[in-house]
Structures are given as C-alpha cells and as structure tokens.
Amino acid sequence: DIQMTQSPSSLSASVGGRVTITCRASQSITTYLNWYQQKPGKAPKLLIYAASTLQSGVPSRFSGSGSGTDFTLTISSLQPEDFATYYCQQSYSTLFTFGPGTKVDL
Amino acid sequence: EVQLVQSGGGLIQPGGSLRLSCAASGFTFSIYDMNWVRQAPGKGLEWVSYISSSSTMMYYADSVKGRFTISRDNAKKSLYLQMDNLRAEDTAVYYCARSLGGSDYWGQGTLVTVSS
Numbered sequence: 637d638i639q640m641t642q643s644p645s646s647l648s649a650s651v652g653g654r655v656t657i658t659c660r661a662s663q664s665i666t667t668y669l670n671w672y673q674q675k676p677g678k679a680p681k682l683l684i685y686a687a688s689t690l691q692s693g694v695p696s697r698f699s700g701s702g703s704g705t706d707f708t709l710t711i712s713s714l715q716p717e718d719f720a721t722y723y724c725q726q727s728y729s730t731l732f733t734f735g736p737g738t739k740v741d742l
Numbered sequence: 743e744v745q746l747v748q749s750g751g752g753l754i755q756p757g758g759s760l761r762l763s764c765a766a767s768g769f770t771f772s773i774y775d776m777n778w779v780r781q782a783p784g785k786g787l788e789w790v791s792y793i794s795s796s797s798t799m800m801y802y803a804d805s806v807k808g809r810f811t812i813s814r815d816n817a818k819k820s821l822y823l824q825m826d827n828l829r830a831e832d833t834a835v836y837y838c839a840r841s842l843g844g845s846d847y848w849g850q851g852t853l854v855t856v857s858s
Contacts, residue, residue, distance in 0.1 A: 637804070670844030672787070679851055680779075680787060685843035723787050725844065730801040732777065732789040 638662050638726050640735035647740055655711040657738045659724035664704045668728035671700055671709045674737075675720045683722075684709065714740075744768040744847045746838050751852030758828050758856075764821040764838030764849050772796075772816035775841040778823050780834035781851075788834070791823065792841065806832075828856045 639662040649655050659669065667687035672680040682691045684700035687707055697712045711718055719742060724735040750762040762778070778790040791812040792801045800812050811824040821838050833856045839845035 672844070674787070679837055679839075679848035680845070681848075682844040682846045685846075689843070691844070691846060721786075725787075725789070727844065730792070731803060732792065734779075734787040734789060737786045 637731055638665060638729050638733055640724055640726055640733050642722075642724060642735040642738050644738060645736065646738065648742065649714050649740060650742070651714055651716055653714045655714055655718075655740060657709045657722055657724075657740075659702075659707040659709070659735050661705045661707075661726055661728075665726045665728035667703050668726055669700070669702065669707045670725045670727060671698075672723045672725065673718075673720045674723065680723065711740075744840070746840065746847055746849035748836070748838055748849040748852040751836065751854045753855045753857065754828055755858050756829060756856055759824070759826045760828065760854060762823040762825065762836055762838075762852060762854070764823075766819045766821070766840075769840070769847075771814075771819040776812075776814065776821045777839045777841050777845055778812060778821075779837045779839055779845070779848075780832075780854075781837070782831075782834040785834075790836070793821070825854070828854075830856050832856050 641660045643658045669687045671684040674680040688700045721737045721739045745767045747765045793812045809827045813822045835851040837851045838849040840847040
C-alpha cells in the first residue's frame with residue numbers, strides 16, 4: 637500500500653503570508669496527487685488535482701507542484717477564509733490514501 | 743446544480759448492519775465513478791471504497807474489506823454502502839463523493855455511531 641505523509645502537521649501563519657505544505661508518497665505516484673481543504677463540520681473541498689491543476693472556482697493564490705514522491709501545496713497570500721486543514725490524497729493505486737492533514741491556523 | 747444527498751446513518755450496536763445511501767442530482771450519474779470517505783471524530787480523512795461508473799470495478803480499504811459492500815443503481819441515480827459486522831472503530835462521519843481526477847463534489851456527510 638502507498639503511504640502518504642505531510643509536513644508540517646500544523647502551522648501558524650498570518651493573513652497575507654505565504655504558506656507551503658509538503659506531501660510525500662512512499663513510492664512514485666507520478667502526478668496522481670490531489671489536495672483538499674476542509675473546514676470544521678464541513679465536507680472537504682477539492683483544490684488541486686493531478687498535482688498542479690487548479691479545480692474550477694478555486695482562487696489562483698493556491699498552487700500545487702511536484703511529481704514522483706514529493707509534492708507541495710502553496711498558498712501565496714493567505715486570506716482569512718484559508719484557515720483550515722489541508723489533506724493530500726494519492727489516486728495512483730486502487731487504495732486512494734489520504735495524508736494525515738496539515739492544520740493552518742492564525 | 744450538482745447535489746449529493748446522503749441518508750441512512752445513526753446509532754448501531756457492535757456487530758450490527760447499516761446501509762448508507764447517496765442520491766445524486768444535477769449531473770449524469772451513470773458516467774461518474776464514486777467514492778465513500780469517512781472521518782472519525784477529531785481525526786483525518788480515510789478513503790473507504792470506490793466503484794466505477796458501470797460497477798465493473800470496486801475497491802475497498804483494508805480496514806473494511808469483507809465487511810462493507812459498495813454498490814450503485816444508475817437508474818435511480820443512487821450510491822450505497824452496505825456496512826456489516828460494524829465495530830466501534832467504524833464510528834465516523836461518512837461522505838459520498840463524485841470521482842473526477844480528485845473528488846470534486848461531496849455529500850453533506852452522515853454520522854454512524856457504533857456503540858452498545
């Protein structure tokens with residue numbers, strides 16, 4: 637099974653700041669990597685799929701990069717509505733594993 | 743408007759069975775693969791199961807294999823998760839989600855509590 641890790645597990649940031657979250661797969665997943673945002677009590681929201689493709693309607697301050705085993709989600713200028721937990725997910729194998737999440741707070 | 747409306751959660755005793763439903767509207771359900779994802783209280787997301795658009799492929803997380811069964815009825819535009827032999831560790835909010843690249847639309851979630 638493919639294992640996903642994320643770092644950091646949590647971070648504190650300020651409005652307007654730049655945030656970078658890293659996701660690592662235990663084996664190559666090429667670019668089969670998705671990023672989600674989840675706020676408390678809400679369903680997750682897809683931000684990026686195929687490692688770097690922005691989902692329709694998602695602000696351009698979100699970007700994704702990487703391939704193989706190492707991936708990055710970047711928020712270029714953090715907005716108040718961006719404080720949430722972020723998850724990566726691989727869709728390369730038939731067990732679509734999520735990472736443990738990164739909580740972004742103020 | 744794409745909508746996934748879930749039903750069927752609740753309190754169930756260990757060893758019991760429960761069936762979750764997910765009714766789709768606003769899109770051509772029959773051409774999309776679907777997933778179930780769960781989230782235990784205070785924990786992260788866990789992918790549970792996948793079914794292809796024509797039900798030819800179904801996959802399960804190791805934690806539920808042999809106990810859960812995913813199915814769909816394209817005529818009724820509905821997705822199901824039959825959960826048998828439930829355990830305390832199955833307690834979670836369960837989400838259905840449409841699969842397209844990532845999971846782009848999600849149901850509202852339904853709470854399943856396994857407790858005596």
